[in-house]
Amino acid sequence: MLEREAEEKEFWKKVRAEFLLDPDQVFFNTGTLGAMPRRVFDRVVKHLRLTAEKIAEWDYYGADWIFGYQPWTEIREKVARLLNCEAREIALTENATAGMNYISNGLDLKAGDEVLGTDQEHPGGESGWLLKARRSGVVYRQLPLGKPINSPQEVIETFVKAMGPETRVLAIPHIVTGSGAILPVKELCAEARKRGIFTVIDGAQTVGQIKVDLKELGCDAYYGSFHKWLCAPAGNGFLYLRQDRAGEIWTTLASTQWNNQEDHGFRLSQRGTGNLSLLFGLDEALDFHFELGPERVYARIKALGDYLRARLREIPGIKIFTPLHPDMAAGLTVYNIEGLTGNFIQDELWKRGRLRPRSMGEIYGVRQSTHIYNSFEEIDRTVDILKDLASGR
Numbered sequence: 190m191l192e193r194e195a196e197e198k199e200f201w202k203k204v205r206a207e208f209l210l211d212p213d214q215v216f217f218n219t220g221t222l223g224a225m226p227r228r229v230f231d232r233v234v235k236h237l238r239l240t241a242e243k244i245a246e247w248d249y250y251g252a253d254w255i256f257g258y259q260p261w262t263e264i265r266e267k268v269a270r271l272l273n274c275e276a277r278e279i280a281l282t283e284n285a286t287a288g289m290n291y292i293s294n295g296l297d298l299k300a301g302d303e304v305l306g307t308d309q310e311h312p313g314g315e316s317g318w319l320l321k322a323r324r325s326g327v328v329y330r331q332l333p334l335g336k337p338i339n340s341p342q343e344v345i346e347t348f349v350k351a352m353g354p355e356t357r358v359l360a361i362p363h364i365v366t367g368s369g370a371i372l373p374v375k376e377l378c379a380e381a382r383k384r385g386i387f388t389v390i391d392g393a394q395t396v397g398q399i400k401v402d403l404k405e406l407g408c409d410a411y412y413g414s415f416h417k418w419l420c421a422p423a424g425n426g427f428l429y430l431r432q433d434r435a436g437e438i439w440t441t442l443a444s445t446q447w448n449n450q451e452d453h454g455f456r457l458s459q460r461g462t463g464n465l466s467l468l469f470g471l472d473e474a475l476d477f478h479f480e481l482g483p484e485r486v487y488a489r490i491k492a493l494g495d496y497l498r499a500r501l502r503e504i505p506g507i508k509i510f511t512p513l514h515p516d517m518a519a520g521l522t523v524y525n526i527e528g529l530t531g532n533f534i535q536d537e538l539w540k541r542g543r544l545r546p547r548s549m550g551e552i553y554g555v556r557q558s559t560h561i562y563n564s565f566e567e568i569d570r571t572v573d574i575l576k577d578l579a580s581g582r
C-alpha cells in the first residue's frame with residue numbers, strides 16, 4: 190500500500206513538472222483559467238512561428254493555415270471521443286459564452302415562452318437569456334439553489350415543481366461557478382424530456398474536471414470551455430448539439446456553411462478567420478489528457494477536493510459553500526472564515542505562502558480549485574495558514 194502511495198506521489202510530481210508553472214508558486218485558480226503544460230505551449234508557439242515566418246508557403250492545396258473555414262474533423266473527433274457523442278454534433282467555439290449565445294440567440298422562442306435557470310449562474314450562462322427576455326418577451330425565471338445545496342433531490346424537486354405548460358427550455362450549469370456544486374443534470378434532463386422541454390447545459394467547469402458523458406446525460410445541447418480544466422490555451426470552447434435537435438438552432442455567425450444540415454457542428458464552428466495555433470494547442474491538450482488517462486485525472490481531482498474539504502472542517506469559524514454530499518463536489522471548493530473576506534484571505538495566502546486561490550468577495554470568501562498540478566502537501570500548507578488567520582495570527 191505504502192509502495193503504491195509512493196508511486197502515485199511520484200507520478201503526480203512528474204505531471205507537475207510537465208507544466209510551465211513557476212515551482213515556487215502554487216496555482217489554485219483553474220476555475221478561471223487552467224495552466225498549460227509545456228507541450229501545449231510549445232505546439233502553439235511552433236505553429237504561430239510557422240505562420241509568422243513561412244506564410245508565403247501557404248498554397249491552398251493542402252490544409253488551411255487558419256481556423257474558421259474548414260471542419261477540422263480530426264480535432265472534433267477527439268472531442269467527441271472525450272464526451273461520448275459524434276464529431277458532427279460538436280461545434281468548436283471560442284469559449285462557453287459563445288456556446289450559450291448560439292443557443293439563446295438561435296432557438297426560435299416566442300413572447301411568453303419560459304426558460305428556467307438558477308439564481309447562481311455565471312454571466313456566461315445567463316446573459317444570453319437576459320438579452321432574449323428583453324428582446325423577445327421570453328420569460329427567464331431563475332430558481333433558487335441552496336448555498337450549500339444539501340442533496341441532489343433538493344434541486345430536482347425545485348425544478349420539477351417549476352416546470353409548467355409554458356416552459357420551453359431548461360438552461361442550467363452542470364457545475365455551479367460560485368459553489369462548485371455538481372447538479373443532478375441527468376435526472377433533470379430526463380424530467381424535462383418527458384415534458385418536451387429543450388435542455389441546454391453549461392459545462393464551462395466540467396470538461397477535464399469530471400467525467401462528461403453526453404449520451405448518458407441525455408441533454409439536447411451542452412457547451413463548455415477547454416481553457417479551464419483541460420488546460421488548453423484561452424480561446425477554446427465547444428457547443429454540443431444533439432443530432433436530432435440540431436436543426437432547430439439557427440446559426441448566429443453565418444458563413445458559407447450557414448445552412449449545412451448534415452454537419453451541424455461544422456455549421457456552427459464557422460466564424461471567419463480564427464487562430465489555428467490555439468486550436469492546435471487544444472489538440473495537444475486533448476492528447477495530454479488521453480495519455481494521462483481521463484479516469485485517473487478525475488479521481489485525482491476528486492481526492493484532492495475531498496481532502497481539502499475534510500481538512501477545512503478542522504478550522505474554527507469555517508463556512509463551506511460547496512456541498513458536502515459526496516456526489517456533488519469535485520475540484521472546486523468555496524469557503525470563508527467568520528469575520529474575514531475573500532480579498533483578505535486571497536491576499537494573505539499569497540503573501541504568506543505564494544498560494545493563489547480566487548476571491549469570491551465579502552460573503553463567500555475564496556474559491557480554491559484543486560487540479561492535477563496541485564498536491565496534498567499544498568493543501569496542508571493552505572490549511573496551516575487558514576488556521577493562523579482564523580485565530581487572528
Ligand SMILES: Cc1ncc(COP(=O)(O)O)c(C=O)c1O
Pocket residue numbers: 220221284285286287311312313314362364365366391393394413414426
Ligand atoms: C459556470 C460557468 N459558465 C460560463 C463561464 C464562462 O466561460 P468562458 O469565459 O469560457 O466563456 C464560466 C467561467 O468561469 C463558468 O464558470
